[in-house]
Amino acid sequence: MAIYTEELADFIWRNGQIIPWAEATIHVNAVGHASVAGIFEGIKAYWNEEQEELYVFRLEEHLERFLNSIRMVRYGCAYSPEELHRAVVELLKANRYRRGVYIRPYIFQKGLVRELLQAEPGKATELIIDSWPFASYRDMSQALHVCVSSWTRISDNVMPPRLKCFSNYHNGRLAAMDAVVAGYDWPIMLDDRGKVTEGPGACLLLVRGGTVIAPPVTSAILESVTRDTILTLLEETLEIPFEQREVDRTELYVAEEVFFVGTGWEIMPVASVDRLPVGDGKPGPVTLGIAEAYRKVVSGQDERHPEWRTPVWSAER
């Protein structure tokens, strides 16, 4: 189940310049420090064969979340949303992509490892935009066997999950490792009050009595762009009711459908939770309907919400 291809880009964007990928190096002494408060984004661009266009999906929203995370860690950032928007488009053009692309902007504080805990608001940062072709997860036959993790999800007053910080992923990694060692594909994490949050790299939705239920943005989750897209599609396109409310662990055991949603994973069905099959263990009609609606809107086959898709090759800016 690979999300990353082995392929590398020709060019990368670094502090305002597009440079050859191989030249974007850094001293080894900066490494330990760099990721502590480092912030990143995960964005995808989809190729539309018929229109011969590459669309970056919900670029504005991803950049807004990126800049909000930067604000919360009190980094300095020399670039406006418009400049970052242009940088992404220029980078994709420089790499001549005519296929699906994963785009990863990230920012970290410059400095040596000895400055690890030197919190200095506004300190100089290094801003990178990387990209690579992606392999889509959209194989609906790969429903996951998941467990509820014994690792508690980080919380807003500990390490805010709202903030897309590299360090947050240590919490998810511990849970993911445990799940894999125990023979599961992936974990679901509970918050410090035992309520359902999300998985290590994707939000979680479930279906009960025909209604889609989404843990709210105050349930120790990343404010997911995909989650927002799906709730909008449920209302506008699919006409399926949904609720945003806290979810108990045992609701996962009696749900008709459970699935992860996120930019990387897109829509990923869950086959079982703690070895209890979800429905008949196969992706259900709501999951499949959402996956299809999502596939069409990201690629522009469904032409609604043009503001969600930034065209790369016909871009004017």
Ligand SMILES: Cc1ncc(COP(=O)(O)O)c(C=O)c1O
């Ligand atoms: C912890 C976590 N939750 C949720 C998501 C889904 O967010 P989005 O839909 O914005 O990609 C991600 C993906 O980056 C994530 O890492």
